[in-house]
Amino acid sequence: MTDTIATQPIEVTVNGRQRLLDVAVHHTLLDVLRDDLALTGTKECCLVGECGACTVIVDGRSVDSCLVLAVEADGAEITTVEGLAVDGTLSALQQAFLDTGAVQCGFCIPGQLLSGTALLAESPHPTVAEIHEGLAGNLCRCGGYQQITEAVLAAAESADRAAAGAADR
Amino acid sequence: MSTHVIGGSPARLGGLDRVTGGQQYVADIHLADVLHAKLVTLDCARARIISIDTSAALQVPGVRLVMTAADLPQPVPRFGPQFEDRPVLAVGETKYHGEPVAAVAADSKDAAEQAAALVKVEYEELPAVFTIAAALDPAAPLVQDPALRLDDPLARTNVLREHHFGWGDVDAVAASADLVVEGTWTFPMVTHFAIEPHAFMAAPDGDGIAVWSSIQHPNWLQKTLAKILGLPLSKVRVFAPDPGGGFGGKQHVKLEPLVAFMALRASRPVRLVLTLEETFQTVRRNSTEVHVRSGFRADGTLVFRDIESNYLLGAYADIADRTVTKGSYAAVGPYRAPAARVVARSILSHTTPSTAFRGFGNPQPIWAVESTMDEAARALGIDPLELRLRNLARRGEEIIPGDTPADGDWAQTARKAAELVGWGTPLAAGRGRGIAFGIKSGPTTGLSYSTVRLLADGSVIVYAGTSDMGQGARTVFAQIAAQELGAPLDWITVVMGDTAVVPYDQQTSASRSTVLMGNSVLAACRAVQAKVRAMAARVHRVDEALIAVEAGLVRLPDRVLPIVDVLGPGLGRLGGEIIGNGEMRKDAEPGHPLGGSAAFYEFNCTAVEAEVDQGTGDIVLVRYVTVSDVGKALNPAQVRSQDEGAAIQGLGHTLMEHYIYDERGRIRNLGAIDYRIPTSMDLPLEFISETVENADGPGPYGSKGMSEGALLCVAPAVAAAVRDATGVVIRDLPLTPERVWQALQERSNT
Numbered sequence: 065m066t067d068t069i070a071t072q073p074i075e076v077t078v079n080g081r082q083r084l085l086d087v088a089v090h091h092t093l094l095d096v097l098r099d100d101l102a103l104t105g106t107k108e109c110c111l112v113g114e115c116g117a118c119t120v121i122v123d124g125r126s127v128d129s130c131l132v133l134a135v136e137a138d139g140a141e142i143t144t145v146e147g148l149a150v151d152g153t154l155s156a157l158q159q160a161f162l163d164t165g166a167v168q169c170g171f172c173i174p175g176q177l178l179s180g181t182a183l184l185a186e187s188p189h190p191t192v193a194e195i196h197e198g199l200a201g202n203l204c205r206c207g208g209y210q211q212i213t214e215a216v217l218a219a220a221e222s223a224d225r226a227a228a229g230a231a232d233r
Numbered sequence: 234m235s236t237h238v239i240g241g242s243p244a245r246l247g248g249l250d251r252v253t254g255g256q257q258y259v260a261d262i263h264l265a266d267v268l269h270a271k272l273v274t275l276d277c278a279r280a281r282i283i284s285i286d287t288s289a290a291l292q293v294p295g296v297r298l299v300m301t302a303a304d305l306p307q308p309v310p311r312f313g314p315q316f317e318d319r320p321v322l323a324v325g326e327t328k329y330h331g332e333p334v335a336a337v338a339a340d341s342k343d344a345a346e347q348a349a350a351l352v353k354v355e356y357e358e359l360p361a362v363f364t365i366a367a368a369l370d371p372a373a374p375l376v377q378d379p380a381l382r383l384d385d386p387l388a389r390t391n392v393l394r395e396h397h398f399g400w401g402d403v404d405a406v407a408a409s410a411d412l413v414v415e416g417t418w419t420f421p422m423v424t425h426f427a428i429e430p431h432a433f434m435a436a437p438d439g440d441g442i443a444v445w446s447s448i449q450h451p452n453w454l455q456k457t458l459a460k461i462l463g464l465p466l467s468k469v470r471v472f473a474p475d476p477g478g479g480f481g482g483k484q485h486v487k488l489e490p491l492v493a494f495m496a497l498r499a500s501r502p503v504r505l506v507l508t509l510e511e512t513f514q515t516v517r518r519n520s521t522e523v524h525v526r527s528g529f530r531a532d533g534t535l536v537f538r539d540i541e542s543n544y545l546l547g548a549y550a551d552i553a554d555r556t557v558t559k560g561s562y563a564a565v566g567p568y569r570a571p572a573a574r575v576v577a578r579s580i581l582s583h584t585t586p587s588t589a590f591r592g593f594g595n596p597q598p599i600w601a602v603e604s605t606m607d608e609a610a611r612a613l614g615i616d617p618l619e620l621r622l623r624n625l626a627r628r629g630e631e632i633i634p635g636d637t638p639a640d641g642d643w644a645q646t647a648r649k650a651a652e653l654v655g656w657g658t659p660l661a662a663g664r665g666r667g668i669a670f671g672i673k674s675g676p677t678t679g680l681s682y683s684t685v686r687l688l689a690d691g692s693v694i695v696y697a698g699t700s701d702m703g704q705g706a707r708t709v710f711a712q713i714a715a716q717e718l719g720a721p722l723d724w725i726t727v728v729m730g731d732t733a734v735v736p737y738d739q740q741t742s743a744s745r746s747t748v749l750m751g752n753s754v755l756a757a758c759r760a761v762q763a764k765v766r767a768m769a770a771r772v773h774r775v776d777e778a779l780i781a782v783e784a785g786l787v788r789l790p791d792r793v794l795p796i797v798d799v800l801g802p803g804l805g806r807l808g809g810e811i812i813g814n815g816e817m818r819k820d821a822e823p824g825h826p827l828g829g830s831a832a833f834y835e836f837n838c839t840a841v842e843a844e845v846d847q848g849t850g851d852i853v854l855v856r857y858v859t860v861s862d863v864g865k866a867l868n869p870a871q872v873r874s875q876d877e878g879a880a881i882q883g884l885g886h887t888l889m890e891h892y893i894y895d896e897r898g899r900i901r902n903l904g905a906i907d908y909r910i911p912t913s914m915d916l917p918l919e920f921i922s923e924t925v926e927n928a929d930g931p932g933p934y935g936s937k938g939m940s941e942g943a944l945l946c947v948a949p950a951v952a953a954a955v956r957d958a959t960g961v962v963i964r965d966l967p968l969t970p971e972r973v974w975q976a977l978q979e980r981s982n983t
Binding site: 069088090099102103104105106107109110111112114115117144145146148149158161162163165167168169170171172173174177186195196197199200202203204205206207208209210211212213222228 | 242244245247248249250251252253254255256257258260261263338345425426427429430440475476477478479480496506508509529702703704705871873874877878879880881882904905906910911912913914920
């Protein structure tokens with residue numbers, strides 16, 4: 065038992081904002097996002113990297129923030145659900161989640177959105193099978209997998225439309 | 234402005250916050266000066282507590298409180314929705330693995346966790362029972378102290394209650410049966426696994442207390458805390474933010490009393506957020522063994538059912554005995570049965586307390602009873618769908634004498650599912666089909682108050698004490714208000730989850746809210762309409778009898794105005810608002826075996842085409858069809874979500890989910906790594922959810938409750954498809970690849 069908890073400074077960019085933090089060395093990225101930065105959109109459930117509720121994007125890759133020590137994220141660029149909308153405009157995927165009825169209780173949704181965002185970044189035209197596989201690590205006990213899949217497909221299509229629209233101009 | 238929003242699928246109220254991270258669940262709410270709590274538990278199920286040494290824990294910097302049973306009022310308060318059997322902390326002995334014996338509160342989570350590990354509990358492990366057979370052994374240790382069961386002839390057994398239902402004379406008619414099929418079917422112990430683990434907070438609040446909980450029934454919690462703490466109801470304020478999934482596991486009071494006592498003792502807010510592992514130790518469904526004899530005539534006519542069910546409860550009753558009565562009371566199914574005998578036992582054990590879980594005691598007997606329909610169909614050479622249809626109750630026919638008669642065209646539902654799955658069409662080699670019916674009684678009693686405020690600009694605030702845990706109640710109530718009062722949906726706010734503000738609602742359970750609270754909100758809107766009508770008469774100097782107010786419109790003799798156009802002149806210079814109150818009451822019926830008849834039935838037909846991998850035993854669901862009789866889908870997108878969600882949850886207990894206990898009563902597959910629930914990879918290849926809508930329900934616009942139907946008969950439909958594909962009959966769930974593979978091996982060896 066120690067009276068003081070060992071800490072270490074880190075520098076991270078969270079949703080575009082640079083943060084200098086002194087974090088406990090045993091705290092996970094999830095702890096720091098929720099408790100130190102009050103970004104509670106990232107959810108806590110299984111803490112063993114199986115449920116996906118705590119998924120965030122770290123340097124372009126979707127990761128379970130419960131499995132990453134905050135000190136390991138030093139220097140990283142992190143996107144959480146709070147960072148998906150730009151200037152109050154929802155991302156295509158966020159909008160698609162609303163439009164397809166993919167949101168039920170909502171607790172898994174931040175994680176689903178981050179996994180879906182990472183998937184679309186890597187594979188802009190995923191097949192249904194690729195979506196199922198890409199989001200297999202994000203549990204939804206409401207059972208909204210069909211609607212979530214439809215949302216990812218719809219977001220891919222709307223990105224195509226937006227690109228086509230930009231080309232027209 | 235659309236005034237006809239019923240039957241549409243507008244964006245979910247609260248959806249935006251849920252996609253931006255703004256939605257605050259209990260664990261997301263920050264209270265200033267809050268203490269973090271951690272439970273102290275033992276590494277076995279049943280133990281005598283000899284001593285608890287808190288001195289080392291109290292030395293941890295930041296620790297403010299270590300609470301044991303000795304710090305609570307004596308005798309330690311007990312609570313429970315049916316029996317007041319659960320103590321705030323274990324008294325004298327623990328009765329299940331994970332039962333808290335003490336709790337620590339500290340300035341940080343780290344300190345709380347560190348200190349909880351330093352609480353030294355000296356204990357002696359005691360013999361315990363974890364299975365139905367062990368609990369029923371006459372020499373078994375008793376789970377519940379007989380002193381809590383005075384005047385109960387079963388007090389010296391582990392049978393909490395034995396229930397008997399039935400009609401006709403089974404023994405007399407049995408002789409007229411040409412065929413009797415008989416067997417025992419088992420249903421596993423499964424857990425709710427809401428992605429939001431249960432979370433609780435409490436804080437001293439003036440001369441009372443404020444409590445935050447992920448609970449489905451805030452008014453139950455208010456009542457329980459008021460009683461335990463000796464406070465008037467008005468001094469117990471319960472905040473119930475929308476739960477992150479409930480499924481029954483968050484219906485009743487769990488650890489809120491403990492957190493409340495801690496907050497009062499520490500004079501500071503205290504929060505307790507369970508780990509997923511702790512939720513496994515807090516809630517589960519009853520595991521069950523169901524023995525069924527079903528008798529038929531050669532033409533397939535059902536002659537009798539004889540059902541004996543043993544439900545394994547946990548160490549405290551919670552609401553589990555009620556699930557036993559409600560599930561077994563309707564166990565005969567949606568059929569005409571001349572005679573029926575149902576015996577059901579609620580058996581206590583040293584395991585996680587079981588509680589309500591979507592389906593509420595019904596999926597267990599349905600698994601068994603529907604399977605006997607398939608075995609009978611095979612033995613009689615009748616198509617399984619045809620056998621069911623021959624016996625299915627028609628609208629208006631009694632299925633349980635004296636109770637609500639069949640309230641839908643169920644054959645229409647069944648035929649629709651059959652058609653969608655391609656019933657009777659040729660199958661590819663190695664594939665099979667199964668079909669099953671499920672029925673569940675809706676709520677038997679209910680009381681839902683609501684208030685609707687029509688504000689001066691025509692916008693609306695609805696107060697309804699339902700918990701929106703994903704089913705979308707908030708959206709449905711807003712749709713009702715939009716329909717009746719003409720406000721656009723985004724001008725409507727629905728307030729829930731605060732007992733100091735929102736009127737009383739009995740509970741959010743039994744798929745009741747669209748029907749009961751929905752009718753209450755409808756009544757409140759109609760009360761507002763009546764006041765608008767009087768106002769229009771005054772403003773336009775027209776006899777009130779000549780005015781009608783409906784669907785957001787005021788119909789005067791010479792013109793039609795939107796309600797909002799009457800409000801301005803009607804309210805006048807001071808402004809103000811129009812307030813309407815609603816009440817929907819379904820009173821108890823004395824002498825009824827369940828205390829009341831069913832408000833409606835949930836009827837579902839599930840039909841499955843499956844293929845079985847002969848090498849691995851893996852079941853591939855090629856096509857999966859669920860059709861529910863919903864009366865009227867007020868919001869078709871949400872109906873589909875509930876229907877599919879229920880089906881997928883049913884696939885969990887059908888294909889993969891089950892607790893595995895070790896010899897000391899510890900759950901071996903504790904947590905998300907070893908306990909598997911369906912993922913996106915487990916979806917059927919083709920998944921079809923449809924409804925039948927005849928506007929024949931008791932809810933607003935002819936709606937019925939429908940959130941559980943699609944879970945009821947998943948298992949028998951899938952098992953029948955497996956049987957059809959492979960020839961093997963399996964009577965134990967889940968149908969894991971290992972179990973299916975073993976059955977296939979046994980088939981090849983014989």
